Every structure is written in structure tokens, then in C-alpha cells.
Amino acid sequence: MTGGAATQDPELLRRLLRAKDRMDGASQEDWPVRRLARVSGVSQAHFARSFKQAFGVPPHRYLLTRRLERAMALLRDTDISITDIAFRTGWASLGTFGRTLRDVTGENPGAIRAQARALSRAPGRVPTCVLSAAQRPDLRIAVSEKRRRVAGGINGSDE
């Protein structure tokens, strides 16, 4: 249990949800805290703290999971080139995209595409939003922290 959300004002939560919805709707765009805070109508410091308390992850990490989820869906379901996917899903360069995806999933974009095709199945009657949420990468720690742990050879050790 995270506990904290039940003590947050529902009116504030509703406004934080609006910022989360906006990221969901356009995850390829830049979402600095200043912009998100404006959507929610709160100060920047208040926004970052409240968002994490409400949704369990900092806003920039939430955005990252949405970008990766979209990128993986495009790798899986389309023939769009990997470079195009990188730019369409909000990365400034192909290198950053590839590195982040590798850090999170352990695979290169090309390998993810090949594996997904091997396992391809019909989407059936599950609404796409639910399907995409089910395939969202679960980022419990920051990507930078994950990188640091791998680099330091302490992957999997306790926190």
C-alpha cells in the first residue's frame, strides 16, 4: 500500500489526473513540470510532490513509461522504421531511444520487433487502452539508477 493518496484532496487528485491524461494523450511532446503544473493549476514544487504521491512515480518517469509503451507498440504493430519511431514517440535522438529501451528491457529495438512478430496475436475484443496499459513497462526505479546499478555491478542488490 502506498497509503498517501487517500489523504490527498480529491479535487487536487482530479486536477493531477488531468495532467496525467494530457501526457497520455501526447506523450511524444515535451512535458516539463512547469507545463504539467499549469494543467493542474498548482505550483511546480507542489505538482511534482503531489503527482508522485498520487500515482507512485514521478511525472517524468511516468512519461517515459508511456513513450516506451508507444514505441514498443509501434515496433510490434507497424512497419515504421526504428528511427521514425524514436522521433514520433518523443526521443531527441535514435541513440537515446535505443539506449533507454535497452536499459529498461535489455533488448535492442530491432530485437523487440523481431520477438513481437514471432509472438504476434490478434488483439481480440480488449479495448486498446487496456491492452496498452497491460503492456506498459513497469519502472520501479529511475532508468539512471538502473544504469548505475548495472554499471556498478550491484544489479539486484537491496536498496
Add this chain to the structure above:
Amino acid sequence: MSQGIEVIGLYVRDQDEALAFYVEKLGFRVHTDVRNGDYRWLTVQHPDQPSFQLGLFAPGPPVHDAATAQTLRAIVAKGAMPPLVLTVDNCRSAYDRMRARGVEFTQEPTERFGNVDAGFRDPSGNGWKMMEARRL
């Protein structure tokens, strides 16, 4: 009288606000609106679906203690309740109509897998997917 599900309820933060939203913006009709003290049983209905009622219920006494009601209001407000799906004949025209009435859309009509869908929320935070009925 056939058998089946008759009522499924949503939690809403304010029943008057929810009633206005579902009736005026979505075109539902009031089915039942009765009070007993603080308690209000309020259900609405899609005009094409007379055997089903959508309950618009407010967390609070006498059903919930204050802490439980607060938790439920928080869960709804952060969009953590299960998704709802509305089927329409034409997603893009429904989107235009509803948007003109002030519905908060979270996703514009998008074509996926040969079907068009959009997303919106009610004022409380309940999330709806609006899908075009498949023509078979």
C-alpha cells in the same frame, strides 16, 4: 422479464453534477432518483438500452464511514476505477457533439485495428472509452 444485469454503479463526487453530465452532455435519461435522508439512489439509462441502469452513487454515509468515503473519492479522482466502454454508431460525430457540449476528452478519435475509438472522463474522473460499433 428476462434475466441479467440491471444496475451497475459508479462512484461520483457530486450526484447533481454527475446527473447534469450524463443527461445533458451524454444524452442519458434519469431512471430513478429517490432519497432517504442523506442517501440518494440515482440511476440513469442510455436511451437505447432500457433494460440497463447506470447508478451514480456518492461515497458517504450511511453506506460508508468518513475514511472509506475519502478513500473512494480519492480513487475515483485519480482515475483508478475500472474502464467503462460506450458504443456509438459514429465515433467522430459523437466526439464533435460531446466536445461541443464541454465533455473532457482524453483522446481524440483514433483509428486502430480498423475501428475508431476516443476517450473521455466524467467530471469525477471516471474514464470512458467510446468505440464505434463494429459493422459485421
